[in-house]
Amino acid sequence: xxxxxxxxxxxxxxxxxxxxxxxxxxxxxxxxxxxxxxxxxxxxxxxxxxxxxxxxxxxxxxxxxxxxxxxxxxxxxxxxxxxxxxxxxxxxxxxxxxxxxxxxxxxxxxxxxxxxxxxxxxxxxxxxxxxxxxxxxxxxxxxxxxxxxxxxxxxxxxxxxxxxxxxxxxxxxxxxxxxxxxxxxxxxxxxxxxxxxxxxxxxxxxxxxxxxxxxxxxxxxxxxxxxxxxxxxxxxxxxxxxxxxxxxxxxxxxxxxxxxxxxxxxxxxxxxxxxxxxxxxxxxxxxxxxxxxxxxxxxxxxxxxxxxxxxxxxxxxxxxxxxxxxxxxxxxxxxxxxxxxxxxxxxxxxxxxxxxxxxxxxxxxxxxxxxxxxxxxxxxxxxxxxxxxxxxxxxxxxxxxxxxxxxxxxxxxxxxxxxxxxxxxxxxxxxxxxxxxxxxxxxxxxxxxxxxxxxxxxxxxxx
Amino acid sequence: xxxxxxxxxxxxxxxxxxxxxxxxxxxxxxxxxxxxxxxxxxxxxxxxxxxxxxxxxxxxxxxxxxxxxxxxxxxxxxxxxxxxxxxxxxxxxxxxxxxxxxxxxxxxxxxxxxxxxxxxxxxxxxxxxxxxxxxxxxxxxxxxxxxxxxxxxxxxxxxxxxxxxxxxxxxxxxxxxxxxxxxxxxxxxxxxxxxxxxxxxxxxxxxxxxxxxxxxxxxxxxxxxxxxxxxxxxxxxxxxxxxxxxxxxxxxxxxxxxxxxxxxxxxxxxxxxxxxxxxxxxxxxxxxxxxxxxxxxxxxxxxxxxxxxxxxxxxxxxxxxxxxxxxxxxxxxxxxxxxxxxxxxxxxxxxxxxxxxxxxxxxxxxxxxxxxxxxxxxxxxxxxxxxxxxxxxxxxxxxxxxxxxxxxxxxxxxxxxxxxxxxxxxxxxxxxxxxxxxxxxxxxxxxxxxxxxxxxxxxxxxx
Numbered sequence: 001x002x003x004x005x006x007x008x009x010x011x012x013x014x015x016x017x018x019x020x021x022x023x024x025x026x027x028x029x030x031x032x033x034x035x036x037x038x039x040x041x042x043x044x045x046x047x048x049x050x051x052x053x054x055x056x057x058x059x060x061x062x063x064x065x066x067x068x069x070x071x072x073x074x075x076x077x078x079x080x081x082x083x084x085x086x087x088x089x090x091x092x093x094x095x096x097x098x099x100x101x102x103x104x105x106x107x108x109x110x111x112x113x114x115x116x117x118x119x120x121x122x123x124x125x126x127x128x129x130x131x132x133x134x135x136x137x138x139x140x141x142x143x144x145x146x147x148x149x150x151x152x153x154x155x156x157x158x159x160x161x162x163x164x165x166x167x168x169x170x171x172x173x174x175x176x177x178x179x180x181x182x183x184x185x186x187x188x189x190x191x192x193x194x195x196x197x198x199x200x201x202x203x204x205x206x207x208x209x210x211x212x213x214x215x216x217x218x219x220x221x222x223x224x225x226x227x228x229x230x231x232x233x234x235x236x237x238x239x240x241x242x243x244x245x246x247x248x249x250x251x252x253x254x255x256x257x258x259x260x261x262x263x264x265x266x267x268x269x270x271x272x273x274x275x276x277x278x279x280x281x282x283x284x285x286x287x288x289x290x291x292x293x294x295x296x297x298x299x300x301x302x303x304x305x306x307x308x309x310x311x312x313x314x315x316x317x318x319x320x321x322x323x324x325x326x327x328x329x330x331x332x333x334x335x336x337x338x339x340x341x342x343x344x345x346x347x348x349x350x351x352x353x354x355x356x357x358x359x360x361x362x363x364x365x366x367x368x369x370x371x372x373x374x375x376x377x378x379x380x381x382x383x384x385x386x387x388x389x390x391x392x393x394x395x396x397x398x399x400x401x402x403x404x405x406x407x408x409x410x411x412x413x414x415x416x417x418x419x420x421x422x423x424x425x426x427x428x429x430x431x432x433x434x435x436x437x438x439x440x441x442x443x444x445x446x447x448x449x450x451x452x453x454x455x456x457x458x459x460x461x462x463x
Numbered sequence: 464x465x466x467x468x469x470x471x472x473x474x475x476x477x478x479x480x481x482x483x484x485x486x487x488x489x490x491x492x493x494x495x496x497x498x499x500x501x502x503x504x505x506x507x508x509x510x511x512x513x514x515x516x517x518x519x520x521x522x523x524x525x526x527x528x529x530x531x532x533x534x535x536x537x538x539x540x541x542x543x544x545x546x547x548x549x550x551x552x553x554x555x556x557x558x559x560x561x562x563x564x565x566x567x568x569x570x571x572x573x574x575x576x577x578x579x580x581x582x583x584x585x586x587x588x589x590x591x592x593x594x595x596x597x598x599x600x601x602x603x604x605x606x607x608x609x610x611x612x613x614x615x616x617x618x619x620x621x622x623x624x625x626x627x628x629x630x631x632x633x634x635x636x637x638x639x640x641x642x643x644x645x646x647x648x649x650x651x652x653x654x655x656x657x658x659x660x661x662x663x664x665x666x667x668x669x670x671x672x673x674x675x676x677x678x679x680x681x682x683x684x685x686x687x688x689x690x691x692x693x694x695x696x697x698x699x700x701x702x703x704x705x706x707x708x709x710x711x712x713x714x715x716x717x718x719x720x721x722x723x724x725x726x727x728x729x730x731x732x733x734x735x736x737x738x739x740x741x742x743x744x745x746x747x748x749x750x751x752x753x754x755x756x757x758x759x760x761x762x763x764x765x766x767x768x769x770x771x772x773x774x775x776x777x778x779x780x781x782x783x784x785x786x787x788x789x790x791x792x793x794x795x796x797x798x799x800x801x802x803x804x805x806x807x808x809x810x811x812x813x814x815x816x817x818x819x820x821x822x823x824x825x826x827x828x829x830x831x832x833x834x835x836x837x838x839x840x841x842x843x844x845x846x847x848x849x850x851x852x853x854x855x856x857x858x859x860x861x862x863x864x865x866x867x868x869x870x871x872x873x874x875x876x877x878x879x880x881x882x883x884x885x886x887x888x889x890x891x892x893x894x895x896x897x898x899x900x901x902x903x904x905x906x907x908x909x910x911x912x913x914x915x916x917x918x919x920x921x922x923x924x925x926x
Contacts, residue, residue: 032688223709
């Protein structure tokens with residue numbers, strides 16, 4: 001955040017504290033609606049009421065679509081019906097739909113009844129698409145012309161509808177049944193001879209997305225093909241709306257956050273609120289599930305330790321390297337699974353690549369295991385005697401170091417393989433790899449680490 | 464990936480295998496350059512040479528900018544100088560710069576000498592900006608007009624330069640010294656009266672980025688303010704170029720990947736290659752560093768285990784819950800740090816919020832710790848006797864269960880706090896939280912878990 005911006009936000013916050021309506025109004029006019037929405041969301045209840053009053057309907061309607069879902073209804077409740085009518089009527093339709101998706105059913109019907117008939121119908125149609133589908137995210141306010149038009153007719157047609165058009169980054173050409181034929185750029189109209197037929201300047205549009213498709217699919221397509229707009233169609237290729245690149249950016253950021261959170265065992269939907277504004281209860285609910293499950297699963301490692309009581313108590317020095325061998329598995333498995341999950345998310349890896357991934361990670365696991373085995377092995381041979389730790393009669397430090405090294409190498413090798421293949425296996429049985437991988441891998445490699453360590457110790461040191 | 468696309472890619476791959484130049488050329492014409500680039504990058508050396516030949520200069524120059532950096536030079540080497548001249552001369556300047564950044568110094572000078580004087584100079588200027596700065600990512604081929612023009616003059620001016628203009632999503636208005644005054648939309652030209660002065664239709668541009676700024680700053684700004692283009696300026700507000708939204712999407716995806724990889728202890732730059740095409744050596748190099756460091760750090764936990772030898776051997780049943788207490792700390796600390804790091808990356812948290820974060824996580828840690836303590840505590844009281852595990856004389860299972868519960872609760876509470884505050888502390892001393900947090904937290908909470916567990920056991924069970 002630039003210093004200038006930080007400063008003007010600070011001044012606004014101060015003006016809000018001193019309840020100076022005029023100053024607040026003046027300062028807020030200078031702020032971008034995204035900053036204004038953040039300021040509002042970070043305020044307390046009193047300050048919010050004050051801000052609504054100070055900003056007035058005109059300024060306030062800009063920030064509504066930027067508010068976290070939990071704030072929408074209580075904010076709208078503060079306006080009277082004529083203000084609500086103006087606010088909801090003047091919003092771009094994708095913003096209006098976003099807002100209506102965040103309020104209760106009763107309120108939604110009530111708000112819809114405030115709109116004029118046509119807007120009401122369009123909005124109801126959009127509301128039928130799921131919130132996370134391409135249809136739920138699209139805007140219907142884009143440039144649409146017919147193939148039989150001339151450049152002049154197209155310009156006149158677009159001009160008459162300019163007020164309600166959100167984007168003209170691409171203008172789509174449809175046939176009489178609204179089926180998508182192609183697209184043109186506004187520059188093809190602006191800089192062309194007026195009697196040129198649209199048919200002559202249009203280029204076919206190859207990439208479209210179904211309204212029922214997941215919003216992530218739409219965003220990925222837009223990103224992959226460097227598009228500024230992605231047309232949304234129905235099964236008969238009828239053009240319903242467009243996804244804009246700022247929607248795509250928002251979707252991609254949400255999905256990244258979700259993936260990151262899932263891999264840390266955080267469940268549920270990403271909060272629309274900021275971290276600080278999310279309630280303790282909601283934080284708790286998202287984190288408690290996996291914590292309890294993982295705690296019970298981790299007792300499995302405890303059972304392995306119980307099983308090898310004799311080995312450990314006989315050579316207690318084994319405990320010096322036990323946590324390390326277990327942790328090394330978690331770390332190397334975590335690296336491998338992170339790489340594979342991200343590659344799958346970016347569309348680089350498919351199920352058929354499992355064999356190639358296995359081969360790659362087998363080699364990597366071998367070399368990484370070897371590196372760790374040698375470095376820690378040397379440490380295990382020379383450090384413990386120097387620190388005056390003792391081994392029972394009949395076991396020497398070289399044997400001990402080799403035991404640690406072999407166990408560590410095997411643990412890294414197997415963990416790397418497990419880490420890489422488990423996400424692919426999860427995908428194969430249609431489980432989201434990001435949800436399952438990290439917790440499952442940690443549990444599995446913790447147990448396998450214990451088993452490997454004690455088994456190797458048991459056989460080499462012939463206990 | 465749609466089935467139609469997958470099928471046409473499969474057919475192309477087959478045609479490449481059978482070296483059918485005509486069929487390959489025909490099929491490739493139907494593919495988007497992004498898919499074509501992927502196909503090329505996934506081919507072996509022979510197939511690549513064949514593809515270059517089959518595609519020809521015209522088709523091939525489309526995909527050059529999409530290739531991973533490591534493939535650029537060896538690919539360009541296959542063209543003769545007149546082809547190179549055509550390819551490099553016809554690329555948009557940001558793509559040309561991207562490509563030249565990926566080749567050796569000698570080659571770069573050689574390629575530059577192929578360009579006409581003006582292009583050469585422009586390209587050299589752009590090459591001076593770092594690869595990861597706004598200047599290094601911007602394009603200079605955008606619409607630029609002067610405030611004294613009329614709508615008609617502006618249209619004529621833009622039309623004369625249309626060929627080399629990459630985007631007209633926004634047209635920027637500058638003064639005689641090229642200083643940015645404002646912007647207009649193309650629609651303001653296309654649908655306006657021809658003698659309207661530009662001065663009357665322009666709106667001021669409030670958000671700009673310095674050419675020397677980090678590319679991430681530019682991308683975040685574009686995302687936050689829902690912009691389609693972000694103007695890049697120098698210290699005197701002279702307009703140098705623009706960042707497009709597809710560049711922003713690419714930057715944001717790279718940064719997300721990097722953050723995800725860093726938090727798994729994967730070092731170094733994200734590979735431009737796909738996972739499968741990245742060499743074992745490069746994978747190894749990125750993963751080995753943290754693995755070795757973390758392995759040595761994990762020995763600290765081993766020292767704690769050595770220190771409490773008496774406690775553990777006297778009540779060996781403690782080992783049943785030891786791995787669980789340690790792991791619960793890693794899990795809860797990992798959740799907290801993930802939340803905080805992501806909130807910082809999204810600009811929701813600043814250093815001044817540390818106290819509020821601490822307060823929040825203290826409460827969360829308390830409730831999460833309580834939940835785990837109660838569930839596992841009950842298990843620890845009733846399960847071990849049912850499984851016929853034994854405790855030494857003078858210790859009963861209720862005491863034992865309470866011990867486990869208290870240690871677990873304390874471990875979750877402290878780990879949650881550590882997990883939340885360590886990333887903020889890292890940021891305060893200007894260390895990237897994503898790099899340091901996960902490994903450091905794991906090490907710290909592993910050690911603290913051991914200490915807490917054994918100390919609690921030692922005092923409660925009065926050993």
